[in-house]
Amino acid sequence: MSDYVQFIEGIKRKTGIDLALYKEAQMKRRLTSLYEKKGYRNFVDFLHALEKDRDLLNEFLDRMTINVSEFYRNGKRWEILQNKIFPMLLQSNKRLKIWSAACSTGEEPYSIAMVLSHHVPLSQVQVLATDIDENVIQKAKLGLYPDRSLAEVPADVKNKYFNKEGQFFKVKDEIKRTVTFKKHNLLKDNYETNCDLIVCRNVMIYFTEEAKDQIYHNFSKSLRSGGILFVGSTEQIFNPARYGFEVEDTFFYRKK
Numbered sequence: 001m002s003d004y005v006q007f008i009e010g011i012k013r014k015t016g017i018d019l020a021l022y023k024e025a026q027m028k029r030r031l032t033s034l035y036e037k038k039g040y041r042n043f044v045d046f047l048h049a050l051e052k053d054r055d056l057l058n059e060f061l062d063r064m065t066i067n068v069s070e071f072y073r074n075g076k077r078w079e080i081l082q083n084k085i086f087p088m089l090l091q092s093n094k095r096l097k098i099w100s101a102a103c104s105t106g107e108e109p110y111s112i113a114m115v116l117s118h119h120v121p122l123s124q125v126q127v128l129a130t131d132i133d134e135n136v137i138q139k140a141k142l143g144l145y146p147d148r149s150l151a152e153v154p155a156d157v158k159n160k161y162f163n164k165e166g167q168f169f170k171v172k173d174e175i176k177r178t179v180t181f182k183k184h185n186l187l188k189d190n191y192e193t194n195c196d197l198i199v200c201r202n203v204m205i206y207f208t209e210e211a212k213d214q215i216y217h218n219f220s221k222s223l224r225s226g227g228i229l230f231v232g233s234t235e236q237i238f239n240p241a242r243y244g245f246e247v248e249d250t251f252f253y254r255k256k
């Protein structure tokens with residue numbers, strides 16, 4: 001058994017995370033640079049250390065889950081969400097069930113709430129936001145961001161929903177209240193049901209084809225008929241019909 005395979009098995013036992021479902025070359029590269037920096041010689045030595053050292057385990061989790069995010073990431077897509085997708089979804093239901101899956105540090109679910117607030121009062125906005133990584137969820141709940149995370153936020157939204165705190169911007173409580181954060185592993189845990197909108201962006205790129213296939217099937221089951229899946233701007237679905245999806249717009253899929 002190669003030492004990476006032993007590592008995968010050990011990590012699965014310890015954390016429930018199955019690294020075999022992430023693209024191997026990419027993952028190995030990221031983890032090798034971490035263990036070398038820490039002075040370990042191979043994956044098995046690294047595993048033994050991780051089993052004993054909670055801080056090192058956190059660093060490993062941080063390295064394997066790439067957490068970069070920003071508000072209104074790929075801004076033009078968010079205009080489509082605001083001007084086309086939400087008006088369409090709101091025709092059948094004024095209280096939408098929305099899931100931001102792999103939400104990282106919160107920029108995505110907070111952006112969803114801000115966009116939806118153009119159409120309905122915030123008291124009617126509810127977004128479930130999930131991620132595998134508890135550390136990012138803690139940061140998301142804090143809601144404090146550097147200027148560069150807000151580069152694509154329209155000026156009126158920035159004025160309305162953020163408070164400046166020194167060099168940082170804090171999301172106002174009225175937006176924070178609309179988002180519920182929860183830990184969830186897309187490769188293992190049960191999925192939500194009856195969703196109107198699932199936003200899952202910039203995480204599928206890390207998974208194997210087999211894992212992606214399973215996740216798209218799961219998302220399809222999670223959506224109500226007519227519900228929408230919004231994916232990242234490098235993540236077109238190759239054969240949407242296979243999952244019961246039709247293309248609604250670029251990077252938006254409608255469940256039949």
Ligand SMILES: C[S@@+](CC[C@H](N)C(=O)[O-])C[C@H]1O[C@@H](n2cnc3c(N)ncnc32)[C@H](O)[C@@H]1O
Nearest residue numbers: 065066067069102104132133185186201202203
């Ligand atoms: C690059 S961020 C994307 C954040 C946001 N969706 C965006 O597009 O800006 C990828 C996120 O996926 C999360 N992630 C990785 N594997 C996951 C899994 N198996 N289940 C849920 N989240 C996962 C990571 O923790 C990380 O926060």
